[in-house]
Amino acid sequence: MDERDKQLTHKRGFGVSTVYETLRNEIIELKLAPGSAIDEQQLSDRFALSRTPIREALVRLAAEGLIMTLTNxxxxxxxxxxxxxxxxxDALTLMYRVTTRLAAANHTPDDIEKIRSLQKAFEEAVDRRDVLGMISTNRDFHVAIAQAGRNRYYVExxxxxxxEGRRILRLYYSSFNDVLPRQYVGEHEDMIQAIINRDLLQADALASAHADQIVSQIRSYISADSRQSGDLSL
Amino acid sequence: MDERDKQLTHKRGFGVSTVYETLRNEIIELKLAPGSAIDEQQLSDRFALSRTPIREALVRLAAEGLIMTLTNxxxxxxxxxxxxxxxxxDALTLMYRVTTRLAAANHTPDDIEKIRSLQKAFEEAVDRRDVLGMISTNRDFHVAIAQAGRNRYYVExxxxxxxEGRRILRLYYSSFNDVLPRQYVGEHEDMIQAIINRDLLQADALASAHADQIVSQIRSYISADSRQSGDLSL
DNA sequence: GATCACACTTTTGTCGACAAAAAAAATACA
DNA sequence: TGTATTTTTTTTGTCGACAAAAGTGTGATC
Structure with a gap:
């Protein structure tokens, strides 16, 4: 397939992680369609590796739930x-809340700096109307907040x-409008301020509202979409 | 090593999962000491399998965080x-709370039956003063509650x-006393009742208290232990 | 006696091959 | 023509082998 992948993996031990990360990205970015079959042989050719390291990468992806492997x-x-x-x-909302809350409690100046720069990247993506960029920088922004909270279980x-949310959003990103992302930028700013102020309750409340916002947005996309397909099936 | 392990794995596809589950148990039960090295060759001999399936099992365990694999x-x-x-x-307490709360919201009669039978098993372990049994049946009891809550992310x-808690408790199980387990039986009963009544707030509150109880118990074991080793290091 | 360089051993990552299992194709039969 | 059965092809799980790293031991040098 993609010739760039070949020959990049010729240091011992880098094979599996390269395959793992490449496939992981392609799954999240929907370059590999949900439900589509994965051919070990094909991957073996593509990465110029034998099937053994390919399989180890697949086992990792399966452990993460990104692929499903039916025995034999x-x-x-x-x-x-x-x-x-x-x-x-439900889980997403809870994690928004606890990570933001913990970030307010445990952050360091370095954390704030990192969060700020990622928020800036998100803002720029919004300015560019770059929907795919918005999706991924938004993710990075919240992961940075989670890391500032210093709880590896929550981060993971x-x-x-x-x-998983990125996958879902990609399905519907065509219907993104301009108003909401602008609003998210503001909500992010408020969250950063609450974290800096070490105001746990405020951080929690803002994260909760932010999560509800995003959830209802995704919900509306989905119901709009299923209405369409509902029409088709009549 | 253990001859029973051999020849049990001679149906295609069962090799990896057998190795995975066996090692997983041995790690959790501290039969494999934290920090001890894992020898692929040795496992290969023990399970009468080649290194390939052994490695796939190890990759799975690594993904779960039970082992650490340093490249090369x-x-x-x-x-x-x-x-x-x-x-x-912190994470443990939060999961106690949300799973119990969700169980109160989403349980079916079958769930209650299963939870009840596992609570009985826990009670029997307490009666037998079987500390190891208490640790594992307690775990099963709470997993069943989580499953009744119907959120796979929380269950996982x-x-x-x-x-992970089982590992820690095993380190200290000699210092288990009789009073606390009795108390846990009662707390479990209250939690079951709150779940049946679909009283979310009560379920949450009980789970929260139960978690605090367990956390402070483990904390006291650890501080008692570190005082001992502190003496030794003088 | 301690430190370094070099040979040697063990361990790890990868490979190509092969047999079991499933899927697909071909055939037989109603 | 449609279903059941056999044969062929493809795919998956496992194996033994081998080369690259890392680890270990030996001797030389100061």
Whole structure:
């Protein structure tokens, strides 16, 4: 496939992680469609590696839930489970809250600097009307807040949820409008201020509202979309 | 090593999962000491499998954080990080709360039956003064509650945290006394009742108190222990 | 006696091959 | 024509081998 991938992986031990990261990105960016089959042989050719390191990368992805591997049968990219979306939203909202709250409690000056620069990147993406950029810089912004909170369990789960969110948003990003992202920039600013002030309650409240905002936005995209497909199926 | 392990894994595809589950248990039960090195060759002999399936099992364990694999160097059983214990307690407490709360909201009659039977198993372990049994049945009890809550993200994180807790408790289980386990039985009963009544606030409050109870118990064991080793280092 | 360089051993990451299992294709039969 | 059965092809799980790193031991040098 992509010739750039080849020959980049010829230092021992870098093979698996390169394959892992490449595939991970492609799954999150929907370059690999949910439900589509993954061919080990094909990947083996593409990365110029034998099937052994490819398989180890796939095992890692499976452990993260990004792919599903049916024993002795094909392995496929995980589907986005619209029936269980409320579980996702519930966990996402909770993680927004606890990470922002903890960031208010535990941040250092370095953390603030990093958060600020990522917020700036988000703002620039909004100015450019670069929807894909908005999605990924928004994710980075919140991961940085989580890291400032200093709880690896939350960071890990939140990262997973945000990346799953990226997949969902990519499905609907065409319908992004201009008003909401502007509003998010403001909400982010307020959150940063609450974190700096070490105001846990305010940080929690803002994160909660921010999460609700995003959740209802995604919900509206989905229901609008299912109305369309509902029409088609009549 | 253990001859029972051999030849049990001779159906295609069962190799990795058998190795994975066996090692996972041994790590959690501290049969494999934290920090000790893992020898692929040795495991290969023990399970009568080649190194390839062994490695895939190790990759899975690494993804779960139970082992650490340093590239081109040895892989070791993860250490228990006493410096970051507060992160662990914080996440554990939060998961106790949200899973119990969700169980109150979403449980079915089948869930209650399962939770009840596991609570009975816990009670019996307490009656037998079987500390190891108490640790594992307590874990199963709370996992069942989490499953009744129907949020796979919480179930996964909570399971991981409870199993990490099993490791820590095993370090100190000699100092278990009789009073607290009795108290836990009562607290469990109250939690079941709150869940049945679909009283979310009560479920949350009980879970919160229960978590605090357990956390402070573990904390007291650890500080008692570090006082001892503090004496030794003088 | 301690430090360094070099040979040697062990361990890890990767490879190509092969057999079991599933999927697909071909055939037989109603 | 449609279904059941056999054969062929593809794919997956496992194996033994080998080369690159890292670890270990030995001797030389100061």
């Amino acid at each position: 049968r094909a392995t496929i990219v995980s589907n986005i489970d619209f029936l269980r979306l409320s579980e996702f939203f 789960l939140f990262t997973r949820l945000l990346d | 160097r040895a892989t070791i059983v993860s250490n228990i990080d006493f410096l970051r214990l507060s992160e662990f307690f 994180l909570f399971t991981r945290l409870l199993d």
